[in-house]
Amino acid sequence: MNRKYFNFLLKDHKIAVLFFGVLFIGISLTSFIDTYSRIDSLSTSLTISFILALMLTYALPILLLAFIHRKRSVDLYLSLPIRRSEQITTILLFAFCVTSVFYLGAGVLQIILSRAVCLGRVFQILLLGELSIAIMLIFNSLLYLIGNNLFDSVVIAGAYTVLPFLLLLSLSSFSYELLAGYSGGFDWIEDIYILLSPASMLGYNVLRLAGNLNSNVVSIRMLYLILPVIVAVLSVFGLKKEFVERKSERAEQLSDGIFAYPTIINAYAFLILLMFAAEVVTDGFKSMIFFYLLLLFVYVVAMFIYRREIKFKLRSVIGYIISTVISLALAFAAWNTHFFSLADKYEVGTRRYLTYSYSVTADPDDLGKSFQDNKEPIEVDSGAYIYVEAQIPVKDRGQYEEQISIMNRHIDEAIDRYYEKSDIVYPTSSISLNNREELGRADSDDTYYFYRNVQPLSEEELLKMAEKFDIKVEMYDKDEWKTFELEEYLKERGND
Amino acid sequence: MLKIEHLNKNFKTKEVLKDLNLEVHDGSIFGLVGINGAGKSTLLRLIAGVYEPEGGTITLNGKDTWKDPEIRSEIAFVSDEQYYPLGCTIQSLKLLYESMYNFDEGAWHKYMEMFDLEPGMSVTNLSKGMKRRVSLLYALSIHPKLILLDEAYDGLEPLARLHFKQALTDLIEDENVSVVISSHNLKELEDICDSFGILEDGHIISYGDLLESRELINKYQVVFRTEHTREDFKDFDILHFEQEGRVCKLVIRGNEEEVIAKLDQMDPVLMDVLQTNFEELFIYELESRGETK
Numbered sequence: 076m077n078r079k080y081f082n083f084l085l086k087d088h089k090i091a092v093l094f095f096g097v098l099f100i101g102i103s104l105t106s107f108i109d110t111y112s113r114i115d116s117l118s119t120s121l122t123i124s125f126i127l128a129l130m131l132t133y134a135l136p137i138l139l140l141a142f143i144h145r146k147r148s149v150d151l152y153l154s155l156p157i158r159r160s161e162q163i164t165t166i167l168l169f170a171f172c173v174t175s176v177f178y179l180g181a182g183v184l185q186i187i188l189s190r191a192v193c194l195g196r197v198f199q200i201l202l203l204g205e206l207s208i209a210i211m212l213i214f215n216s217l218l219y220l221i222g223n224n225l226f227d228s229v230v231i232a233g234a235y236t237v238l239p240f241l242l243l244l245s246l247s248s249f250s251y252e253l254l255a256g257y258s259g260g261f262d263w264i265e266d267i268y269i270l271l272s273p274a275s276m277l278g279y280n281v282l283r284l285a286g287n288l289n290s291n292v293v294s295i296r297m298l299y300l301i302l303p304v305i306v307a308v309l310s311v312f313g314l315k316k317e318f319v320e321r322k323s324e325r326a327e328q329l330s331d332g333i334f335a336y337p338t339i340i341n342a343y344a345f346l347i348l349l350m351f352a353a354e355v356v357t358d359g360f361k362s363m364i365f366f367y368l369l370l371l372f373v374y375v376v377a378m379f380i381y382r383r384e385i386k387f388k389l390r391s392v393i394g395y396i397i398s399t400v401i402s403l404a405l406a407f408a409a410w411n412t413h414f415f416s417l418a419d420k421y422e423v424g425t426r427r428y429l430t431y432s433y434s435v436t437a438d439p440d441d442l443g444k445s446f447q448d449n450k451e452p453i454e455v456d457s458g459a460y461i462y463v464e465a466q467i468p469v470k471d472r473g474q475y476e477e478q479i480s481i482m483n484r485h486i487d488e489a490i491d492r493y494y495e496k497s498d499i500v501y502p503t504s505s506i507s508l509n510n511r512e513e514l515g516r517a518d519s520d521d522t523y524y525f526y527r528n529v530q531p532l533s534e535e536e537l538l539k540m541a542e543k544f545d546i547k548v549e550m551y552d553k554d555e556w557k558t559f560e561l562e563e564y565l566k567e568r569g570n571d
Numbered sequence: 572m573l574k575i576e577h578l579n580k581n582f583k584t585k586e587v588l589k590d591l592n593l594e595v596h597d598g599s600i601f602g603l604v605g606i607n608g609a610g611k612s613t614l615l616r617l618i619a620g621v622y623e624p625e626g627g628t629i630t631l632n633g634k635d636t637w638k639d640p641e642i643r644s645e646i647a648f649v650s651d652e653q654y655y656p657l658g659c660t661i662q663s664l665k666l667l668y669e670s671m672y673n674f675d676e677g678a679w680h681k682y683m684e685m686f687d688l689e690p691g692m693s694v695t696n697l698s699k700g701m702k703r704r705v706s707l708l709y710a711l712s713i714h715p716k717l718i719l720l721d722e723a724y725d726g727l728e729p730l731a732r733l734h735f736k737q738a739l740t741d742l743i744e745d746e747n748v749s750v751v752i753s754s755h756n757l758k759e760l761e762d763i764c765d766s767f768g769i770l771e772d773g774h775i776i777s778y779g780d781l782l783e784s785r786e787l788i789n790k791y792q793v794v795f796r797t798e799h800t801r802e803d804f805k806d807f808d809i810l811h812f813e814q815e816g817r818v819c820k821l822v823i824r825g826n827e828e829e830v831i832a833k834l835d836q837m838d839p840v841l842m843d844v845l846q847t848n849f850e851e852l853f854i855y856e857l858e859s860r861g862e863t864k
Binding site for chain 2: 086142153157161326
């Protein structure tokens with residue numbers, strides 16, 4: 076750290092620091108106006124101040140390191156009598172001090188206004204927030220230094236920040252199309268996204284604590300703390316390369332470094348192509364031609380922007396074609412292998428409870444048929460709605476072998492119909508499968524499969540399920556819903 | 572003393588400076604000239620510590636200007652395109668120099684007056700020439716041991732140039748400052764420099780005392796009884812040759828008396844000797860290497 080340079084930065088930015096400081100604290104404390112619950116206000120205020128601090132960790136590197144991207148300012152700032160390592164350390168320390176002062180200033184006022192409620196938890200949040208600020212400043216500074224000019228650097232830093240979201244979107248879309256039974260509850264996909272985004276990992280912990288001020292049960296996820304620290308350490312090495320050992324002549328040049336445009340453009344193109352490829356496998360190529368050509372257009376334009384010249388290069392198109400071929404190969408491989416066998420391994424028994432939820436709107440005269448399957452003319456106004464929630468403790472699964480076998484057979488058939496693109500349709504029946512740690516409401520960490528187009532369970536199978544689980548039949552009759560136990564319903568129907 | 576030894580600098584695969592050696596003595600004003608793209612600005616940026624050399628060393632009073640940031644506090648670098656933060660004033664710029672250099676408030680006021688500047692002036696709204704004055708103001712106000720001026724002398728109006736020349740002379744007299752000036756305006760350099768270097772193809776191809784060099788290269792206009800070709804002068808170090816009938820116009824490097832004696836042996840009808848200026852010296856040096864074609 077260089078004291079003279081720090082003082083210069085402080086004096087040079089004092090008006091901006093004061094203005095944003097007041098604004099930061101003011102915005103953070105708005106939740107205390109017209110408050111009914113001190114804890115709720117404190118929770119909201121802590122969340123707001125953390126998000127504002129996080130935003131500053133994106134903005135400050137752009138403001139303080141902009142000089143490295145202009146030839147003229149490079150001449151001024153890199154000829155200063157200061158080591159480059161000291162210069163970057165001082166800039167980061169200054170940015171950290173500014174953000175920290177705002178964040179802690181807001182924190183002190185939050186404690187006063189909430190009359191020191193949940194003090195221990197608040198200290199924990201503030202400490203974690205401070206660590207998050209430090210990590211994100213280092214990481215975002217590195218992202219901002221990848222480019223070689225102002226425009227590119229902002230674009231590249233933004234693209235890297237958004238990349239995990241696109242990855243999440245792409246993997247979700249790819250899985251949704253190609254993995255039979257896929258639902259949004261696939262925690263591993265979300266895990267990948269969070270693990271690639273230090274902001275998400277740090278935000279997860281801080282916001283989780285801020286949202287549960289009263290709860291002593293809620294604690295931070297250590298992995299989401301350790302990994303960002305590792306990212307920060309690696310970023311320090313990155314900063315050494317991108318700032319301390321940086322060739323000053325890179326200023327205002329094309330951003331053609333290994334992690335700059337070439338990587339980011341191709342990564343974005345590939346992730347989007349992956350989504351397209353999944354659509355091609357399920358719906359055919361014809362419907363996707365427009366989108367492929369549109370993406371090629373955007374890809375070529377992105378290359379023009381990167382190279383700052385409107386010049387067609389065959390190499391770019393070849394890159395696009397290779398990405399297209401790889402993405403299609405992956406999609407076809409996923410389809411033909413039942414998503415690399417993952418579709419067939421739905422019954423993941425790593426948690427304590429397996430929960431099969433079966434629902435169908437069945438033909439009242441034959442509960443083993445879908446309501447829409449009824450022959451013409453339709454004799455009844457409404458179908459019979461059946462819902463079964465079969466919660467099975469994994470350790471006792473031996474006692475439920477028959478029931479598990481029934482459900483799995485229906486799931487397997489649904490999976491086969493999915494991959495065979497079968498014409499047979501059961502529109503009103505579905506089975507969902509959870510793998511939970513605790514009974515009751517589904518947690519976001521549950522692995523969750525959802526199968527449509529499931530052949531309705533026959534009445535014999537329903538009776539077998541009823542031996543272990545409660546099965547109710549709901550009928551809409553004479554302007555009201557009536558609920559029956561399965562056996563009661565079958566008996567009553569028999570009497571009719 | 573500024574000493575450059577075996578300096579190499581590449582921009583990706585392009586070699587800009589190759590095994591460059593140069594010495595600029597204390598109290599000297601060194602004119603660095605070269606055609607566009609010769610590497611003048613690169614050399615100045617290397618001396619200022621902005622660029623890292625790929626090979627070789629640059630030392631000022633024995634200290635490496637790249638590795639030892641302390642010595643950079645004694646270097647004032649005025650680049651060809653100066654940077655001024657948006658909305659800054661002459662006064663607000665002072666903060667950086669006060670914080671990082673050996674800033675002299677008294678000198679600052681003196682040069683402000685000399686360059687006809689006001690502290691409250693918004694720099695971004697100033698004309699190019701006035702911005703130059705601001706750069707020179709700060710370069711002069713930090714007690715440098717070495718001033719690097721990358722075309723910063725160009726574009727100054729005559730009075731400001733005169734003032735600046737006077738200020739430099741004073742600094743050289745009082746503090747033994749060295750100055751390296753790169754410029755395209757060789758006539759202006761001629762007035763102020765005492766030594767020079769011509770940068771070409773990554774090397775200093777000609778280097779030395781300006782006065783001595785100018786005395787060593789002269790223009791000779793000779794009339795003979797018969798027509799002569801360039802071949803007839805192969806014993807001379809000819810930088811330039813022109814012939815119109817029996818009249819030969821030659822630029823010859825060499826001691827003037829010796830050259831005249833040798834030309835006399837060729838029995839000329841008439842001979843006239845003219846002195847070269849710095850601009851001609853530069854042109855003939857490059858021409859002799861086939862660079863001006």
